[in-house]
Amino acid sequence: MSLEYTTLHSIPISYASCSLGNPLNPPPLLDRLDAISKAGFLAIELSFSDILYFGSSHLGYEPDPKNYDELCTVAAEINKQCRKRNLGIMMLQPFSNFEGWPNGTDGRKDAFERAKGWIRIMQAAGTDMLQVGSSDTPLEKLDRGKIVPDLRELADMLKEHGFKLAYENWCWSTHAPNWLDVWNIVKEADRPNAGLCLDTFQSAGGEWADPTTSSGLLEDVTKDQVDKRFQESLNSLSNTISKDKIYLLQISDAYRVPFPFTKDRDSSGLCPRGRWSHAFRPLPYNGGYLPVEDVVKAVLKTGFHSWFSYEVFDGGASGDGKDTDIIAYAQTAKNAQSRIIASAASISS
Template identity: 30%
Template sequence: MSYQPAIMSASLGRAWLHNLDYKIEQAAKAGFKGIEIFYEDLDYAAREASGSDSPSAEDILNAADRAHESCQAQGLEVIGLQPFLFYEGLKDCEQQAKLIEKMKLWFQIAKRLETDTIQIPANFLPADQLTDDLDIIAADLRQVADMGAAESPVVRFAYENLCWSTYIDTWEKLWEVVKRVDRPNFGMCLDTFNIAGRVWADPADATGKTPNADKDLKQSLERMVAEVDLAKVFYIQVVDAERMESPLVSGHPFHVDGQPARMSWSRNARTFMYENDRGAYLPAEDVAKAIVNGLGYKGYISMELFSRTMAETGEHVPVEHATRGMAAWKKFHQRLQLE
């Protein structure tokens, strides 16, 4: 398996501002070989096509069909569908049951997109709505893994720690859950931002870093290389972020009451790799090297982005994002001496 560049549809611009077909076209023109489809893009495309603010399941599936046709026409492989949010560890059993039903629709969407992977970001609902019991969290995830295993073709799940997730906020906790789930179709998406953004960076601190950032990251990456089973790394995302000029606390332009600083930072201020002119400062390449060189990962590498720039208007936005993402991929490919 060789290395191939991918990008997420949401990274090319907000769904309600930028047409999905146009974003797919620009990703292909820039040279990407794969794309992650963001559910929000399908939902908005379904709203536009149906003229309804509450598109039906059939509307969503029709939007998935159109997205798949666009990807095929542009030579792009759909490497995953994401994000299936707020599922595991819920105290509200009725809500969990609703999400199980929703997952059945996602299986159909995945088939229409001809992808075998659904990404589940670790839950970041308030702590009073969730349990921190890893056995319960793993049991919830095992349930959907077993559902996916019964599908034809089998659906895989890429679980991802977010650096602001309520409980599963590090790759170490993520790996512990994956081991407890213990299903061949249940693995991980490893993201350089979410790994470095928790152990090394702190946007709410004046230094932009945690107290023992360099030492802690070094030790964490050494553990990753020693402990993680490569077969459980389903795909990776490489992305950086801006260093805040002032701590991201109350009064900061990105601050939102009740929202973790790292989440506000993620939504507004990520950058593609190597964009030092945009304030990129994370040791994202060190994390990527641990995954690619240390673990020996090969396969799709997604140039992911969330940023306030995605909300800008104009046809130039998807073009610029695709161009920036490909520039990052080319430098990444060169610096890591990928095949």
């Protein structure tokens, strides 16, 4: 199989605005939007944290995360600022720990209250897609029989407004850490507006790499076996997922951590791969070690030609945070896209 460069070059590109600049001390949102627009991106992923962050300056006080009237006012202003810069808002993210709460629990009540509020925010922001990350709530707190019905219900709620649900495997999820897990859930949910958000970090970081080992790789088998097993998984992805069920592909790499993480959750409840995700994710070709190109090629082999979205949390190789020239960084991301596309155009089988 071969892919034409001219076809791949037309793939639309987005940037997760929350991930531009120092993840521990992000620059003002409007500065980030300027940089993303100047680099030639067409849209952003708008994060809930950006709404709260921008809301503090726009409203003059920090908005209540559950005051959806205020949050909608802020989201509408962000939409206005994006349109001034010729940027769309491709998706609202990250909607987390939604699915699987048992009936009658506070977790379930909160999940569906948030869903209703976030749909209102989507309307104000002018976006039609909601990213849902596979839950990392401890399994003993979940009713796994509720996972598919919950996502089906959320998809139906979104459909009333012409919206879509993009379900993503977070590699630290307790019930669906791999692409096949979320694909099986989406298939079973069987809703026309429910699809996948795939991610180079989540796939390679879960099935190939491991921040708790000295090598930075999975060590349950030999290195050759790790590589072979991962390639088999990618081949299966290419031959299994329907291209129209992939809504976007998020792009980032990962640094090897300076010392192996412990396998336990940290004081905030994050698993090791979750900690890794928050500050050790550079752009491709900028110091990481994941097989990013392999994941991209596998996704493109499905026939998918829609959104590539850059979501990096680059705290430097130490993860302690680093200040960057965000205009130059956004342009580097655009250059990485060109390099990835050039590599993908050489696919043959």
